[in-house]
Every structure is written in structure tokens, then in C-alpha cells.
Amino acid sequence: MARAFTPKVLTANRLLEGDVIYYSANGDWVTSHDDALYLTDEVQANELLAACSKLSEYLVGAYLANAALEDGKPVPTHFREEFRTRGPSNYHHGKQAEV
Amino acid sequence: MYSYNEFDKDFIQTRVKQFRSQVERRVDGSLTEDEFKPLRLMNGLYLQLHAYMLRVAIPYGTLNSQKMHVLADVADKWDKGYGHFTTRQNIQYNWPKLKDVPDMLQALADVEMHAIQTSGNCIRNVTADHFSGAAKDEIEDPRPTAELLRQWSTDHPEFAFLGRKFKFAVTGSETDRAVIKAHDVGIQVVKNAAGEIGYKVLVGGGLGRTPMIGKVLREFLPREDLLPYSEAIMQVYNALGRRDNKYKARIKITVHENGIEKIQELVEERFIIQREAFAGYDQELFKDIREAFAAPDYLKAPTTAFDEAVNSDPIFRSFADTNLFEHRNPDYAIVSISIKKHGQTPGDATSEQMRVMADLAKEYAHDELRISHEQNVILPHVHKSHIPAIHAKLREHGLATANIGLISDIIACPGMDYCALATARSIPIAQQIATRFDELKLEHEIGELKIKISGCINACGHHHVGHIGILGLDKAGVESYQITLGGDGSENAAIGERAGPGFSYTEIVPAIERLVGAYLEVRTSADETFLETYRRLGSAPFKAALYPETRVAAE
Numbered sequence: 317m318a319r320a321f322t323p324k325v326l327t328a329n330r331l332l333e334g335d336v337i338y339y340s341a342n343g344d345w346v347t348s349h350d351d352a353l354y355l356t357d358e359v360q361a362n363e364l365l366a367a368c369s370k371l372s373e374y375l376v377g378a379y380l381a382n383a384a385l386e387d388g389k390p391v392p393t394h395f396r397e398e399f400r401t402r403g404p405s406n407y408h409h410g411k412q413a414e415v
Numbered sequence: 416m417y418s419y420n421e422f423d424k425d426f427i428q429t430r431v432k433q434f435r436s437q438v439e440r441r442v443d444g445s446l447t448e449d450e451f452k453p454l455r456l457m458n459g460l461y462l463q464l465h466a467y468m469l470r471v472a473i474p475y476g477t478l479n480s481q482k483m484h485v486l487a488d489v490a491d492k493w494d495k496g497y498g499h500f501t502t503r504q505n506i507q508y509n510w511p512k513l514k515d516v517p518d519m520l521q522a523l524a525d526v527e528m529h530a531i532q533t534s535g536n537c538i539r540n541v542t543a544d545h546f547s548g549a550a551k552d553e554i555e556d557p558r559p560t561a562e563l564l565r566q567w568s569t570d571h572p573e574f575a576f577l578g579r580k581f582k583f584a585v586t587g588s589e590t591d592r593a594v595i596k597a598h599d600v601g602i603q604v605v606k607n608a609a610g611e612i613g614y615k616v617l618v619g620g621g622l623g624r625t626p627m628i629g630k631v632l633r634e635f636l637p638r639e640d641l642l643p644y645s646e647a648i649m650q651v652y653n654a655l656g657r658r659d660n661k662y663k664a665r666i667k668i669t670v671h672e673n674g675i676e677k678i679q680e681l682v683e684e685r686f687i688i689q690r691e692a693f694a695g696y697d698q699e700l701f702k703d704i705r706e707a708f709a710a711p712d713y714l715k716a717p718t719t720a721f722d723e724a725v726n727s728d729p730i731f732r733s734f735a736d737t738n739l740f741e742h743r744n745p746d747y748a749i750v751s752i753s754i755k756k757h758g759q760t761p762g763d764a765t766s767e768q769m770r771v772m773a774d775l776a777k778e779y780a781h782d783e784l785r786i787s788h789e790q791n792v793i794l795p796h797v798h799k800s801h802i803p804a805i806h807a808k809l810r811e812h813g814l815a816t817a818n819i820g821l822i823s824d825i826i827a828c829p830g831m832d833y834c835a836l837a838t839a840r841s842i843p844i845a846q847q848i849a850t851r852f853d854e855l856k857l858e859h860e861i862g863e864l865k866i867k868i869s870g871c872i873n874a875c876g877h878h879h880v881g882h883i884g885i886l887g888l889d890k891a892g893v894e895s896y897q898i899t900l901g902g903d904g905s906e907n908a909a910i911g912e913r914a915g916p917g918f919s920y921t922e923i924v925p926a927i928e929r930l931v932g933a934y935l936e937v938r939t940s941a942d943e944t945f946l947e948t949y950r951r952l953g954s955a956p957f958k959a960a961l962y963p964e965t966r967v968a969a970e
């Protein structure tokens with residue numbers, strides 16, 4: 317039996333600013349994990365990731381990160397991804413301070 | 416202070432122009448990321464977890480007030496108003512935007528600073544003792560030697576694509592403050608029986624995945640043979656070093672796999688040939704470099720103001736006890752400025768703090784500053800009469816913490832708060848340990864104790880050579896911290912021993928507290944340091960404190 321697919325979000329960094337971004341349900345790139353498109357279909361996820369190679373003028377380092385649904389919103393399941401949604405934890409700056 | 420010659424100035428200015436055009440081509444799409452990445456890395460620009468990071472070299476950790484001011488200006492203008500000083504005597508900016516980086520590099524190049532040799536498989540920025548030229552126990556200032564190595568290695572065509580990065584460190588004293596035994600090549604200035612000055616050369620040290628202590632390659636190398644001998648080492652490494660597996664590519668593995676005798680033999684063979692190629696020009700150059708590193712014009716004045724402050728002000732006395740070191744001139748002291756106030760990020764300085772330190776250096780310290788691999792800032796030449804005024808100014812800016820060498824003077828790498836390679840966070844652990852022991856008001860009682868924390872196996876936080884080392888790992892999706900005991904980064908270098916199973920993020924600080932509590936109980940007196948106690952008793956009492964449940968089970 318095929319291994320069950322762990323749901324994902326598609327994430328990268330913006331080329332110009334370096335900011336963490338997510339591919340959204342509206343088909344654009346956003347900074348909030350809440351608005352990321354929750355990918356439950358492996359084929360679709362891989363197709364979207366492959367399409368990123370054409371976006372090299374906009375983003376860097378695209379990959380699929382594990383996620384789960386909580387209150388209808390995608391949330392990261394690994395602490396590394398959780399930090400990427402907020403910014404550094406040593407003091408309040410970066411993304412968390414800008415929201 | 417040493418100033419670049421025309422060749423170096425042109426070289427770094429040209430580099431900025433080249434990089435500007437590379438960034439433009441990346442942005443307009445003519446370069447792909449795969450093409451651009453090696454180019455940006457050659458200019459110190461990394462992509463980290465939340466943003467780009469620009470790593471700027473501070474060769475042998477030496478800078479003057481003008482350079483420090485520019486570092487502050489860069490932080491304000493193009494970053495978030497602070498910078499992070501690293502264990503490589505570099506500064507890292509955590510939030511640059513790609514399009515701004517050429518302007519940042521231009522501002523730096525205008526004061527002879529750059530990001531060259533801070534990344535990639537080349538000979539990296541040469542590091543040195545942060546007390547160079549000032550320490551009382553020094554045979555000679557190691558920085559001219561470090562600068563000679565820098566000039567030789569910068570853009571050396573033969574060594575631009577090594578199997579892996581390559582790090583040189585130099586010390587001028589027997590007391591090793593530059594961790595030379597944990598570098599690919601460690602160089603120690605020594606004197607032979609005839610009173611001639613030369614170098615002891617060590618090879619194959621390094622931390623990371625496979626930590627190794629460097630081995631002696633040559634007990635005494637005559638001064639004039641340094642470059643041909645170094646070139647011979649690099650050639651042997653280039654030929655013999657593995658390129659099939661990046662984890663086995665550092666020279667420590669080459670030495671380990673081939674044996675030091677074989678490496679010695681090959682280096683000596685190559686050296687005979689290389690020596691012919693050096694006609695003595697390098698030694699002419701070395702003379703000029705040395706002149707640029709001449710000692711400052713020492714002030715002759717009474718030191719009574721210092722003695723009075725020590726006697727009348729307990730806060731100043733505590734600062735004098737921990738943050739001052741003996742200078743070769745008895746009227747002077749070396750002042751260490753801790754950028755590790757309890758609860759702060761080790762190694763971070765705000766732009767305002769950088770300016771304060773720059774201005775103090777200019778006014779009172781012959782315009783010299785140093786960055787230590789322990790992530791502090793040093794004023795190497797201070798007449799004692801000026802120290803009370805310096806201390807007062809430092810206090811106003813959160814820079815007067817009297818904790819050098821104590822439990823809160825922690826080395827911590829950026830870890831998962833910034834670093835893309837991290838497996839766990841390291842900075843918050845350092846912040847919590849410092850805060851906790853400050854609350855307990857125990858740190859002066861504990862005395863010398865070096866805690867070093869890395870956020871992954873790459874060991875940028877030198878955890879293997881911490882008296883207590885902490886390594887952050889990802890254990891099945893949870894941060895887990897492994898403790899090592901008895902490491903030492905000094906001339907008696909040793910790799911710490913793993914204490915046992917790791918601790919979770921919430922367990923690690925209490926574990927450290929138990930460990931230190933055990934030390935206080937078993938030490939013979941306040942004079943026996945943690946490391947001495949560990950060496951006397953071994954790990955048993957410390958393991959018992961770390962893992963009380965195992966002890967119960969065994970009983």
C-alpha cells in the first residue's frame with residue numbers, strides 16, 4: 317500500500333527581501349502561514365513545487381513543508397517551520413514584530 | 416593600525432563592482448539561483464531561515480573606531496540596528512535585502528572592509544589571539560604573521576577551490592586564547608634554544624561532526640619559511656584531501672586517515688621545492704607589515720585614579736576583577752567589554768553600543784578595538800587612569816557586565832533563531848542560563864566556567880571545547896540538548912565527553928543548575944575550578960547530578 321501523504325504547504329523565501337513566503341489558496345505568495353494553501357494531494361503538491369523553477373526571479377529555495385489543520389487553518393508540525401512563521405525567539409523582532 | 420596597500424584597495428573596490436553587476440543580473444533574471452549562489456557566497460551573503468545574512472570579515476579581530484562606526488552605520492541603514500559578533504571574529508548582519516547588499520559592501524569597502532573569504536572552500540579569514548600586541552605573556556604580536564598569511568591566501572589561484580573550507584589561527588603566546596588546536600592549521604610563535612623566533616605548526620584540528628585536536632607538524636619552523644611551508648601544507652591537502660564525501664574532506668580527516676608521519680613526510684618534501692620559489696620578497700613585506708603593527712605611544716601618567724576607584728567603588732572593583740587583564744605595560748590594562756549582559760543574545764551589539772565602544776576606543780584606547788572569538792569586544796590598550804571613566808560610560812549603555820570568563824559569558828551560535836542549518840535553538844538557552852545564575856547570585860562564587868552552545872553538529876558554538884558543552888539536536892521533531900563535560904579550548908585543549916541522554920528545551924537549564932550545584936558541593940575549595948574538579952574526579956559526580964533517576968534505579 318502506498319504511504320499516506322502528509323499534508324504540506326509550499327514555502328520559499330522572497331528573492332529580493334529574503335522573507336519567508338507561502339503559496340496561498342488565491343494563487344499568490346503571502347507571508348502568513350494562516351493563508352497558505354493546505355495541500356493534501358501529493359500530485360498537486362509536487363506539480364506546484366516543480367512550477368517554482370519558473371519563478372526564479374521572484375523566489376529562492378522553494379520546498380514543501382509538513383502541516384496539519386487546526387481550526388480550519390494550516391499549522392506547521394515541526395518547530396523549525398513554526399519559527400519560520402514568527403521570526404527569532406531571542407527577542408521580539410522580525411516577522412512577529414511586523415504583523 | 417595596518418592599512419591596506421593600493422593593490423588590496425583596488426581589489427576590494429573591484430569586487431564590489433563585480434558583485435553589484437551580479438546582483439543586477441540575478442534580479443533581472445539573467446542569472447539563475449544556481450548560477451548566482453556561489454557568487455553571493457564568495458561575497459559573504461547567505462540565505463538563512465528568515466532572511467539573507469551578510470557575514471563581514473574582521474581580519475584577526477582588529478578594528479579601529481572608524482571601522483566600528485561604519486559597522487554601526489551599516490546596521491542602522493540597511494539592517495535592524497544591530498550586528499552579531501561571531502566565534503570567527505566576524506560580524507553578521509541578519510536582515511539585509513538583496514538589492515542593498517552592494518551598497519553595504521561599498522560602504523564597508525570604503526573603510527577597507529569586505530566579506531571576502533568568509534564563505535566557501537577557500538582559506539578563510541585568519542583569526543588570532545584577541546589580546547595580540549597587548550598581552551603580557553606574549554612572545555610577539557601574532558597579527559603581522561596573520562596579515563602575511565592573509566595577503567598570501569587572498570585570491571590565491573591554487574587554493575580557490577579546495578576540497579573544503581580551511582582555517583588558520585595564530586597565537587603569539589603559550590597561553591592559547593585563539594583555540595589554535597581546533598583549527599586546520601594552528602600557528603604559535605615560539606622561541607628556540609638559540610633565542611630565535613619562529614613558529615610551532617599544528618595541523619588537523621577542528622570541531623564539527625568529527626572533533627579533533629590538532630597535532631604538531633613542526634616543533635620549530637624558522638620565521639622565513641612560513642609561507643613556503645604553509646604552501647606545502649596546502650598542496651599536500653589539495654592532493655590528498657578527499658573530495659568524494661564532504662564530511663570527510665577537512666584536513667583533520669586527511670591527517671587522521673594518513674597519519675601525521677606521512678603528512679609530515681609529504682609536507683617536508685613539498686616544502687624543499689616550494690622554498691626555492693620564495694626569494695625573500697615575503698620577508699621584505701613582513702618587515703613593512705610589522706611596522707604597521709607597532710605598539711602605540713604609551714601614555715606616562717599616574718594610575719592613582721584607578722587605585723582609588725578600586726578601593727572606593729565595589730561595582731568598579733567587581734568589573735576590574737573579571738574584565739581586566741594584564742598588559743605588557745604595567746600602567747596599562749586590557750579591558751574586555753562584555754556584550755553578554757544577563758538575558759541578552761551573546762555577541763549582539765546595537766548600533767548605539769558599537770558607537771559608544773568606538774568612541775571610547777578613540778578617546779581612551781589608542782583607537783583600537785578587538786573582537787574575541789568568545790564574542791566580546793576588547794579595548795587592548797587602556798591606561799589604567801582612564802578605566803573608571805570608561806566603566807562609567809559602559810554602564811550607561813548596558814555594557815559594563817562584570818562576567819568575563821564566568822558562567823554567563825557563554826558562547827552561543829545563532830542556532831535555529833537564524834541559521835538555516837540548525838537542528839535546535841541555542842541563543843535562548845544561553846539567555847536562560849545567564850538569567851538564572853544571575854538570579855541565584857552565584858556566578859562569582861562559581862568562578863571560571865565556560866559554557867559553549869551550538870545549534871547543530873557543525874559546532875560553530877565550539878561546544879566540544881566548552882567546560883560544559885551543549886549541543887542542540889532535533890530528536891524526532893523535538894529540540895533536544897546533549898551535554899558534554901570537560902572540554903577545553905586552551906593550550907591544554909580537550910574534547911568534552913558526552914554525559915548521557917539529551918534534555919528537552921525545558922529540562923536543560925535545570926540540568927545545568929544541578930550540574931553546577933554538584934560542582935559546588937564536591938570542589939575542594941573556591942580555588943578549584945569546574946574544569947579542575949572534573950579532571951580530578953571524572954564525570955561520575957556530575958552524571959549523578961544530571962541523571963538522579965538512574966542513580967535511584969541502580970541502588
Ligand code: SF4
Binds near residue numbers: 828830836870874
Ligand atoms: S553550529 Fe549549526 S546552528 Fe550553529 S551557526 Fe553553525 S551551522 Fe548554524
